[in-house]
Amino acid sequence: MLSATANPQFEVRTATEKDLDALVAFNGRVFRPPAGVWTRSLLRGGRPGTSIRHFLVLEDRATAQIVASLCMLLQEWNLGGVSIPVSQMELVGTDPNFRGRGFMRMQAMRLAQMERAERCLLSCVQGVPGLYQKFGYEYAIPLKGGTWISLEKFAGCGSSRIPQPGRVLSFRRAVPADYPALVPFYTEATRSMLVSSSRTAALWAYQDGQPNDSEHAIETYVLEQGARIVGYFRLRHSSRLNAMVLREAQAQTWDGWWTALKAAFEAAAASGFNSLLLQLPRTNPLHQTAQYAGGDEIPPFAWQVKVLDWVEFLNRIAPALEARMAASLFANWTGSIVVRLRDATTLHICFDQGRLKVRADGQAGASDGVDATVGMFTQLAFGYRSSEDLLRSHPDFRVARSIHFALDTLFPKLPSYIYETY
Structure with missing residues (x-):
């Protein structure tokens, strides 16, 4: 089937005031009527930091019909006393008659541009199990229960x-x-x-x-x-x-x-x-x-989370990570942990007398550091899984003995909970 990205009949654009009633009706139909009511409250600017420009619509140019939509809910999360700008992908819906055409991927590409413009460090979504891993998200924080x-x-x-x-x-x-x-x-x-x-x-x-x-x-x-x-x-x-x-x-x-x-x-x-x-x-x-x-x-x-820039994110939360090490046997530590993200980059997490600096040009031998996918390291960094949890469940997650103690001190398993910000 023809991909939406190659079909000029369909266009992703930012919503305008003229789309308000159509978006309310669309979400009420694709999800359920209360979702339409909620959409109207968001579109009318009642939620701090949210307006019509944070909604995307995918339109059939031939009929001017909305066939898919999503919105971005900006928010702040707190990690160890550090404020993190976050984008939440919400109200992600496609008309049942138009599914399977790559519309979600088309909108996700536009959302990534919006997130960069807002200088978000994290993106999150609740969403359908298994779907959002295709877009780089990983289960990382408990949700409801x-x-x-x-x-x-x-x-x-x-x-x-x-x-x-x-x-x-x-x-x-x-x-x-x-x-x-x-x-x-x-x-x-x-x-x-x-x-x-x-x-x-x-x-x-x-x-x-x-x-x-x-x-x-x-x-x-x-x-x-x-x-x-x-x-x-x-x-x-x-x-x-x-x-x-x-x-x-x-x-x-x-x-x-x-x-x-x-x-x-x-x-x-x-x-x-x-x-x-x-x-x-x-x-x-x-x-x-x-x-x-x-x-x-x-x-x-679980909330599904994607780190949009690992170097900037880890440097942003450096005060929390430094405090964690300072309260341990690694106080004033000088050393480094190299994390090879197989599907991304290599991170060099460097401490100099207890002060942290992260860069993306780390090099290490095959037996040094950490080998992980982005998803595995996301769960570790957010305290959702310990290194032992990951070693038991993922044979391809590896940690060198020389840095294992430091890694567990830096990224322990800890409780988290996100209450919705809407």
Whole structure:
């Protein structure tokens, strides 16, 4: 079949205001109606950093019909205290009658140009399993998962298996004036993560302000002790799952955690749902609480990540990597680790008295350094897999004994969790 890149009938272009209604209808049809509602909120500029120019459309010139589309959601991630500019590929859809013609690859090439223009260091996508590896992405950060528990099970045995609170705190729906005060609680909730998404008060306001029928409608509730804010939790109604989703929670005491959990169950019952899904990282206290109450763990999927420039990325996160080495036996270390990426370049990770500099011209003998694919090294660099994990699962992943200790110190396996920024 003729590739789109060789067919002048089809054109990839940046969306304009004239495309708004057509894009809303397209995504509502290709995905589901709530996705169309969400598309409209993005196109109207409600999300900080997103506008119509971040949408691509692939148009049939003969009919002026949109047959494929995607958008770029700019965001900031935090890695060890370092801010990283990230592009997320979202709402990637093709009309069923036009699939199999290379349209996604055609749009991905244009997206790469947009990412370079925005100086993004990472690109990420949720997406279909197995598809995006063809475009250089690799599973690297846990996505969603959590604990599923029925209301009946919790009511029947939950309270006897978990500690009871000293008192139940009050809670209420958050209002815009609360968001600046809630940001530090979010920061605390993600502090233990190697990689997390950054959130501003403006982004919080956008998320809470989405229409109820939007794909990503969410409600934030403030926990209070007297007039003082002591935490928050967020709920999402899911008719598709027949469950209330507890999407985030952060509290200072067990009284606060319990109040959030109890409120989520009461909201699920009031909405006619039969279950609660705690879509929280495994480090969150309520994740373990729900399991002891009889919940079933749902293994997380994973964000798929592509490093757009390895040298610039590693030099950007140098403060985090230097701090990691300084807190170990490799404090003030002088030495190097050569990483040969078989499907890309060779990285020379050099330390001089504890200061890091990475370049792409490293040379080493066959027995030195690390041999890996880009995908393997991506999982290692983001703490998703340890070197031992990779050695067990990939016979072609190799690490020289002389640098193995330094490599594991530089890139240990650590927890991460990305909450969506939309």
